[in-house]
Amino acid sequence: MNPALENCFALMQVLVEYRGHPINNELQKMRRKHSMLHLDVLTAIYHFAKIGSGHILEIGPYLGGSAIAAAYGVRDSGQPKTIITIEPGGRCDHPTLPTKNILKDLKKNLAKFGVAHLITLIEGYSWKEETIAAVRQRLRPGSVGLLVIDADGNVKRDLDLFHDLLADGCWIVIDDYYMPGAKSKEVLTKPQVNALVSAGQLEPLGLYGWGTWIGRWPGGRPATVP
Numbered sequence: 001m002n003p004a005l006e007n008c009f010a011l012m013q014v015l016v017e018y019r020g021h022p023i024n025n026e027l028q029k030m031r032r033k034h035s036m037l038h039l040d041v042l043t044a045i046y047h048f049a050k051i052g053s054g055h056i057l058e059i060g061p062y063l064g065g066s067a068i069a070a071a072y073g074v075r076d077s078g079q080p081k082t083i084i085t086i087e088p089g090g091r092c093d094h095p096t097l098p099t100k101n102i103l104k105d106l107k108k109n110l111a112k113f114g115v116a117h118l119i120t121l122i123e124g125y126s127w128k129e130e131t132i133a134a135v136r137q138r139l140r141p142g143s144v145g146l147l148v149i150d151a152d153g154n155v156k157r158d159l160d161l162f163h164d165l166l167a168d169g170c171w172i173v174i175d176d177y178y179m180p181g182a183k184s185k186e187v188l189t190k191p192q193v194n195a196l197v198s199a200g201q202l203e204p205l206g207l208y209g210w211g212t213w214i215g216r217w218p219g220g221r222p223a224t225v226p
């Protein structure tokens with residue numbers, strides 16, 4: 001098998017192994033009320049946060065599902081890792097997970113799941129000057145080992161803003177690569193991700209859950225799945 005394909009299979013196998021692990025139930029319970037992401041994607045976020053050596057940057061936590069999965073990973077890694085999550089807030093009339101106040105419910109959920117102390121919430125849009133400054137105050141260049149983008153679909157803009165913070169081999173989780181029936185974000189995300197892959201700036205590891213792209217930031221060295 002070629003090394004790229006071997007990496008894809010290694011990640012799939014890791015996720016299958018977690019199905020028999022207690023974290024599977026913990027993530028499943030939390031996911032039902034607080035996340036739009038598939039359990040496999042939350043499990044991948046948990047795994048990368050647990051095994052990775054760098055800090056974690058997230059754009060778009062909404063009610064906290066993905067942030068809580070990352071925080072569980074950091075908790076179980078036993079290592080001090082910074083988790084920064086960026087969220088502007090507002091209301092959302094989502095059919096199954098609606099909220100009148102994203103930030104209020106996000107903070108409530110981080111506290112409810114016992115991870116508020118592990119997460120620094122930066123309130124604002126990722127592209128705002130003050131948000132960028134607040135992120136850069138807390139994360140050094142090359143220090144991020146996991147980047148999760150699940151925001152407004154403009155992945156290239158966010159990578160342009162923050163790519164220097166990523167470590168070589170940084171895990172990347174990008175939602176909305178494939179969105180059957182609701183194409184608004186996919187129209188932006190998919191061509192942007194494909195162009196970055198073609199340019200050798202992203203290395204794909206597959207499509208998971210309901211259309212979330214997972215891969216790595218190759219940086220200067222070849223990426224392998226541990």
Ligand SMILES: C[S@@+](CC[C@H](N)C(=O)[O-])C[C@H]1O[C@@H](n2cnc3c(N)ncnc32)[C@H](O)[C@@H]1O
Nearest residue numbers: 035036060061062065066086125126150151152
């Ligand atoms: C699909 S939801 C995220 C779902 C979440 N990851 C989960 O586990 O359920 C998208 C979120 O991104 C936020 N958002 C949109 N544009 C953003 C931006 N430019 N910067 C940061 N967050 C943004 C929205 O307010 C919303 O809360």
